[in-house]
Amino acid sequence: MHVHRLEKIWLSIGISMLAIFLVVIAATAFGMGMSPPSEHHHTIDPTQVTTTAPFDDPGLKQTGDNRYEAVMIAYAFGYEPQTLEVPVGATIDFTVTSSDVVHGFEIVGTNVNMMIEPGEVSHISHKFDKPGVYLVLCNEYCGTGHEYMKTTIVVK
Numbered sequence: 229m230h231v232h233r234l235e236k237i238w239l240s241i242g243i244s245m246l247a248i249f250l251v252v253i254a255a256t257a258f259g260m261g262m263s264p265p266s267e268h269h270h271t272i273d274p275t276q277v278t279t280t281a282p283f284d285d286p287g288l289k290q291t292g293d294n295r296y297e298a299v300m301i302a303y304a305f306g307y308e309p310q311t312l313e314v315p316v317g318a319t320i321d322f323t324v325t326s327s328d329v330v331h332g333f334e335i336v337g338t339n340v341n342m343m344i345e346p347g348e349v350s351h352i353s354h355k356f357d358k359p360g361v362y363l364v365l366c367n368e369y370c371g372t373g374h375e376y377m378k379t380t381i382v383v384k
């Protein structure tokens with residue numbers, strides 16, 4: 229009788245431990261799932277890029293005092309728009325996606341360097357303090373035209 233009760237106690241402890249364990253796992257998974265999405269990351273349908281805002285209208289838009297958003301699409305093998313003209317001293321918030329495969333987005337002479345994945349929207353900001361012609365290169369191998377994939381940003 230005494231032993232039986234002890235067994236029951238141990239059994240209930242075991243079940244409690246299991247329950248706690250499951251709650252912890254669930255809470256962890258839930259917590260991760262509920263973590264706020266990074267503001268530098270969101271997804272779109274890569275087959276609908278040209279009809280999905282803001283990529284239905286790529287280019288430069290003024291968003292504030294000396295601040296612009298540059299919406300760009302990387303594709304095999306180039307960037308839309310073909311060239312971008314930005315005022316010197318302005319901060320540019322780049323919003324870039326790919327309409328096909330993984331590409332790169334590197335602005336030579338700056339620390340701007342992103343991987344552009346289809347279905348994902350990438351953001352990076354840069355302040356262009358010096359006038360000039362900045363070369364934008366793809367630094368992810370994306371196919372036969374990879375080495376020709378480039379565009380320019382004219383800062384003046």
Ligand code: CUA
Pocket residue numbers: 303304305330331332366367368369370371373374375377
């Ligand atoms: Cu695009 Cu390499």
